[in-house]
Each structure stands twice: as C-alpha cells, then as structure tokens.
Amino acid sequence: MGNDRRISQIILMKKNKEQGFATRAIHCGQEPDPMTGAVTVPIYPTSTYVQQGIGQNKGYEYARVSNPTRTRLETNLAALEGGVAAPVFASGMAAINAVVSLLKSGDHVVCGNDLYGGTPRLFNNVMTGFGLEFTYIDTSEAQNVERAIRKNTRMVYVETPTNPLMRLSDLATISQICRQKKVSLVVDNTFMSPYFQQPLALGADMVVHSTTKFLNGHSDGLGGVVVCAKQEDADKLAFLQKAAGAILSPFECWLVLRGVKTLAARMEIHDRSGRIVADFLSKHKKVKAVFYPGLPDHPQHALARRQMSGFGAMITFETGSLKNANKMLKKVRVCSLGESLGGVETLISHPATMTHAGLGVKDRKAIGITDGLVRISVGIEDVDDILDDLDQALNVI
Ligand SMILES: *Cc1c(COP(=O)(O)O)cnc(C)c1O
Numbered sequence: 001m002g003n004d005r006r007i008s009q010i011i012l013m014k015k016n017k018e019q020g021f022a023t024r025a026i027h028c029g030q031e032p033d034p035m036t037g038a039v040t041v042p043i044y045p046t047s048t049y050v051q052q053g054i055g056q057n058k059g060y061e062y063a064r065v066s067n068p069t070r071t072r073l074e075t076n077l078a079a080l081e082g083g084v085a086a087p088v089f090a091s092g093m094a095a096i097n098a099v100v101s102l103l104k105s106g107d108h109v110v111c112g113n114d115l116y117g118g119t120p121r122l123f124n125n126v127m128t129g130f131g132l133e134f135t136y137i138d139t140s141e142a143q144n145v146e147r148a149i150r151k152n153t154r155m156v157y158v159e160t161p162t163n164p165l166m167r168l169s170d171l172a173t174i175s176q177i178c179r180q181k182k183v184s185l186v187v188d189n190t191f192m193s194p195y196f197q198q199p200l201a202l203g204a205d206m207v208v209h210s211t212t213k214f215l216n217g218h219s220d221g222l223g224g225v226v227v228c229a230k231q232e233d234a235d236k237l238a239f240l241q242k243a244a245g246a247i248l249s250p251f252e253c254w255l256v257l258r259g260v261k262t263l264a265a266r267m268e269i270h271d272r273s274g275r276i277v278a279d280f281l282s283k284h285k286k287v288k289a290v291f292y293p294g295l296p297d298h299p300q301h302a303l304a305r306r307q308m309s310g311f312g313a314m315i316t317f318e319t320g321s322l323k324n325a326n327k328m329l330k331k332v333r334v335c336s337l338g339e340s341l342g343g344v345e346t347l348i349s350h351p352a353t354m355t356h357a358g359l360g361v362k363d364r365k366a367i368g369i370t371d372g373l374v375r376i377s378v379g380i381e382d383v384d385d386i387l388d389d390l391d392q393a394l395n396v397i
Contacts, residue, residue, distance in 0.1 A: 021080070021195060022264035029075030030257060043254045044068045065242045069250040073257050074225075077215070080194040080260070081207050083227035085234035087241055088253065092190065092210025093118050094246035095224025097126075099186055099208060100155075101244065102236055105131030107154040112139040112169065114162035114367050116188065116210075117355045140300065142173040149181050159188040160197075160307075164316040164351040164375040165368055166291040168300040171307060175203025184233075190214070190342070195267040196310040200229045211248075211256050213342030214313075217266055221255035223248045266344065266380055270313035273383040277376065278315050280387050286328075286394040288318040288372070313378040314341065316351070322371035324397045325350055329374065331396050334381060334389035341377035346386055348376045 019027070032039050044067055049060045060066055070088060077086035089095040096119055100109070111123065113136040123134045137144045139158045149156070156178050160169040171187060178185040186206045187199035193214040199207050209215055211223035228234040241247050248256075278292035293304035294311030304311060319325045329337050335346040339354055349355060352371050356364055364370075378386065 028079035029072040081227035092224040171202040216259040219343035271310040331393035346379035
C-alpha cells in the first residue's frame with residue numbers, strides 16, 4: 001500500500017477539514033472557466049488540438065487520451081471519494097471491464113455472489129475467455145473471503161450493500177485481509193454514492209461507480225468511474241482509456257458534473273424518504289419481508305451504522321409470488337416500473353425477470369432472489385405521494 005495510500009489519506013483529511021462534501025461536489029473541478037468566467041464547466045466537443053510546434057501543446061492532444069470537460073469531472077470525482085485519480089468510462093460496465101483488464105491470464109478474482117447482474121455476465125462470458133478465474137462467495141462473512149483467496153488471487157471484488165438483497169460486507173475487515181494477502185480490494189459503491197460510504201478511507205484500493213445512477217442522478221446519461229487510491233492503478237487505467245478507448249464523451253461528462261452538484265442535497269432526501277418508505281412497507285399487511293439496512297431488524301444493522309453515514313434509497317421487499325408482484329407493479333402510478341436506479345424519480349423493478357433474469361432459476365433461488373421480490377429506488381418526489389401510490393398498488397394483491 002505504502003506512500004500513495006498515505007498521501008491520499010492525508011489529502012482527504014485535509015480536504016475534509018477545509019471543505020465539506022457538498023462544497024467539494026459543487027466546486028472541485030468545477031471552478032469558473034479561466035478564459036470567460038463561465039460559472040458552468042464548458043463542454044469541449046473537439047477530437048484534436050492544434051499544436052504550436054512538434055511536442056508543444058497545452059496539455060491536450062487527442063480526445064481519446066484526454067478532454068478538458070473530462071479532466072474536470074475526473075478531478076471532481078477523485079475529490080468526492082478521496083482518491084488520487086478517477087478515470088471515467090463510457091458506462092459502469094466499461095469501468096468494471098477496465099478494472100479486470102488490469103489482470104493477466106491465470107489470475108483469480110474472489111467476488112461477492114450477489115452482484116449487479118451485468119458484472120458476473122461480463123466475468124463469466126467474456127473474461128473467462130481471457131484466462132481469468134472467478135469464485136463467487138457470500139462476502140457478508142469476511143472469513144469466507146480469507147478462505148477463498150488462493151495463490152493466484154489478485155483481486156477481491158465486492159458490492160455493499162448488494163443488489164437486490166441489501167446484504168452488507170465489512171469493508172474494514174475485508175481490506176485488512178486483502179492487505180495481508182497482498183490482493184487488491186475493489187468496491188462497487190454505486191448504491192451508496194460517496195456521500196454515504198467511503199470505501200477508500202476503509203482501506204479499499206479502487207472504487208467503481210455506475211455514474212448512471214446516483215452520481216448523475218437524473219436518468220439521462222450512462223457513465224462509469226474507477227476511483228483509485230494508488231497512483232500506480234490510476235496510471236494503468238489512464239493507459240487503458242487511451243489503449244482501449246471506452247471513454248466518457250464530453251457531453252456525458254458535463255451531465256455528471258451538472259448532476260453531482262446536487263448529490264448531497266439529493267442523497268439527504270433519498271435517505272430520509274428511504275427510511276420512511278422502508279418503515280411503511282415493514283408495517284404493511286401485504287408485505288411479507290423488507291430488506292433495508294436502516295431497519296433495526298436488518299441482520300447487519302449495526303455494521304450499516306458503523307460503515308455508512310446513511311442508509312440510502314434502495315429497498316427490496318417480498319410480495320409473496322410472481323402474481324402478486326405483477327399485480328402491484330401494473331398498478332403503480334407515481335413509481336415507474338423500469339430498470340435502473342438512483343434517479344430523482346422513484347423507480348420500481350422486478351429483479352427475477354429484469355436485473356437478475358440472466359442468472360437462471362437455480363442460481364437465483366440459491367442466493368434468495370424469489371419471484372415475489374420487488375426492488376424500489378426511492379426518488380425525491382413528495383414522500384406522501386410515494387406512500388399513497390405504494391399503498392393503493394399493494395392493496396390490489
Ligand atoms: C447499473 C450498475 C452497474 C452497471 O452500470 P452501467 O452504467 O449500466 O453500465 C454496475 N454496478 C451497479 C451496482 C449498478 O447498479
């Protein structure tokens with residue numbers, strides 16, 4: 001880990017002391033344009049840059065390598081997660097693809113068994129073809145991680161809380177194990193956003209986000225980022241941006257820069273309404289079970305309090321059957337039935353047939369994704385309207 005980690009932690013501590021999260025979200029990398037004074041970062045739709053002479057340029061040569069709008073976003077996201085750099089990619093999956101591209105044929109990865117559906121799809125159907133090996137385990141027991149690490153393990157890849165069952169992994173303990181075994185720890189922090197969870201401060205090496213979700217927050221742009229604690233990883237990922245080219249476009253960078261300005265404000269409302277909706281669902285007679293780390297009866301509620309500074313907007317609940325789920329999902333009016341999450345609007349989805357359809361019945365059953373399960377990403381509408389909508393929809397069951 002060495003110096004890079006320590007330096008980044010010092011930078012983070014200094015930044016935290018100087019400026020709060022909301023201030024950094026609005027100002028880091030988002031300084032007024034030096035040429036015109038424009039308060040909003042300009043979009044630079046240019047593929048190339050005029051050079052003054054051979055080897056003489058103003059820091060930009062070709063847009064696959066770097067773009068000024070992208071530099072601003074990468075500066076901003078690095079400041080929010082407390083990393084040394086934050087290379088952005090064309091989607092969350094492109095970011096995850098870049099992370100595993102740091103590995104070599106014969107390397108082994110230990111993964112959570114309850115990941116975003118697209119992640120095992122990439123690992124099992126594409127990356128195994130390049131000689132990478134993956135083992136899926138329940139990372140909510142940190143000891144399982146230690147047991148699964150082999151001689152050729154190079155990376156541990158976790159998501160916490162998981163999708164859709166909201167199981168937590170203890171990042172401080174897992175990062176200690178990884179450090180001892182000299183294995184990188186990568187955390188997909190999409191569900192919590194840097195506002196509620198800071199994996200690098202808990203010892204992770206890299207944080208992945210689908211910026212499509214809370215960071216952008218307005219359901220209008222795809223994107224991904226890998227925030228690095230170590231300069232060495234950051235350099236390799238910058239090389240992959242140039243070499244493989246799955247970069248985020250200037251306009252999409254601008255959308256995230258715009259969205260992230262309200263991240264703190266949005267997350268506060270997402271969290272407040274999330275708690276209210278979870279409480280309502282847990283008392284509703286048509287609901288059989290609720291999975292939300294903010295509920296005192298969540299099996300890892302104590303860890304959630306320790307590791308996260310909020311519980312967020314993601315809630316999963318059991319309606320009892322596919323028929324019940326379908327009946328209620330057809331009836332919602334304020335909530336929209338759709339894939340994705342983290343937008344200002346409340347999105348509701350059916351994991352078994354949507355996000356996790358690719359897993360197959362057996363694997364789904366094995367990790368507890370039943371046909372009656374419904375996932376909700378609580379938006380920032382008036383919470384009473386969300387509650388009324390859910391109530392009338394549940395009462396048709
Ligand atoms: C959506 C999502 C991804 C993939 O991101 P895209 O931007 O859709 O490619 C990865 N991880 C999690 C947790 C997600 O929710």
